[in-house]
Amino acid sequence: MDIAGSAALVTGAASGLGAATAAALAARGATVYGLDLDKAVAAAGPLPEGVRLLAADVTDEDQVREALAAIDADGAELRLAVNCAGIAPSARILGRKGPHDLDLFRAVLNVNLLGTFNVMRLAAEAIARHDADEHGQRGLVVNTASIAAFEGQVGQIAYAASKAGVAGMTVTAARDLAQFGIRVVTIAPGIVDTPMMAGFGEDVRAGLAASVTFPQRLARPEEYARLVTMIAEHDYLNGETIRMDGALRMSAR
Numbered sequence: 001m002d003i004a005g006s007a008a009l010v011t012g013a014a015s016g017l018g019a020a021t022a023a024a025l026a027a028r029g030a031t032v033y034g035l036d037l038d039k040a041v042a043a044a045g046p047l048p049e050g051v052r053l054l055a056a057d058v059t060d061e062d063q064v065r066e067a068l069a070a071i072d073a074d075g076a077e078l079r080l081a082v083n084c085a086g087i088a089p090s091a092r093i094l095g096r097k098g099p100h101d102l103d104l105f106r107a108v109l110n111v112n113l114l115g116t117f118n119v120m121r122l123a124a125e126a127i128a129r130h131d132a133d134e135h136g137q138r139g140l141v142v143n144t145a146s147i148a149a150f151e152g153q154v155g156q157i158a159y160a161a162s163k164a165g166v167a168g169m170t171v172t173a174a175r176d177l178a179q180f181g182i183r184v185v186t187i188a189p190g191i192v193d194t195p196m197m198a199g200f201g202e203d204v205r206a207g208l209a210a211s212v213t214f215p216q217r218l219a220r221p222e223e224y225a226r227l228v229t230m231i232a233e234h235d236y237l238n239g240e241t242i243r244m245d246g247a248l249r250m251s252a253r
């Protein structure tokens, strides 16, 4: 599909992978609408040309519908939706203070899995309204899992479950949306150097980098964004979860 001239929705666009993706898509000529929580939108610095941020919680049907209506009102043709919004609190199933808090588990599933599903279904509806290209293609949804979907570490039970859900939706979502000419691809990043990782000290970050097979460093947000543009431009990629992890296989801790 052509990125230039299309409109793209990127969730979690105020930070990390979403911000890098919004910038990369805009640099390739897309009109980018970034969604993020209102406090993150308010705190965002200057945006690259071609990127606009809209405040919406991905878990809220009305807020996502409103954002899509604003894109439509601009006369922009939505072709691409990239789900980057996510949270990653850690807790064990059974810890020193007792069993895993059920509300915390719910909250992680709500943002990472339900939020991704909510945006995917409403963006697909918007994309399906536009004409198909000469190959019958209308657009693409890229979701973000994590290698924790496959080898979650100690303390990642809620996160791993949510990301396994995102990976698990991929083939069935591609099948559901095939009749509309919409592809669905999931990226499972390893460890990317974003604000989500900034909470760790230098020694932990160095240890994480050393655990990567090659290249022995954290991935850069721009490398995730580059993968999104590669997927967009590769019409035969569909229904697959692609690891972007430098061959890292997570250990238990």
Ligand SMILES: NC(=O)c1ccc[n+]([C@@H]2O[C@H](COP(=O)([O-])OP(=O)(O)OC[C@H]3O[C@@H](n4cnc5c(N)ncnc54)[C@H](O)[C@@H]3O)[C@@H](O)[C@H]2O)c1
Pocket (backbone or CB within 6 Å): 011, 012, 013, 014, 015, 016, 017, 018, 035, 036, 037, 040, 056, 057, 058, 059, 083, 084, 085, 086, 087, 088, 111, 115, 144, 145, 146, 147, 188, 189, 190, 191, 192, 193, 194, 195, 196, 197
């Ligand atoms: N950084 C990594 O190493 C890594 C690895 C694997 C997967 N991921 C996944 O990639 C995605 C992006 O991560 P990141 O590292 O850029 O994180 P980040 O914390 O830098 O950015 C996440 C963004 O999502 C937004 N967000 C959170 N909840 C939201 C909601 N309910 N509605 C709208 N926006 C919301 C946040 O405000 C933030 O701007 C996440 O899904 C994360 O789980 C990250």
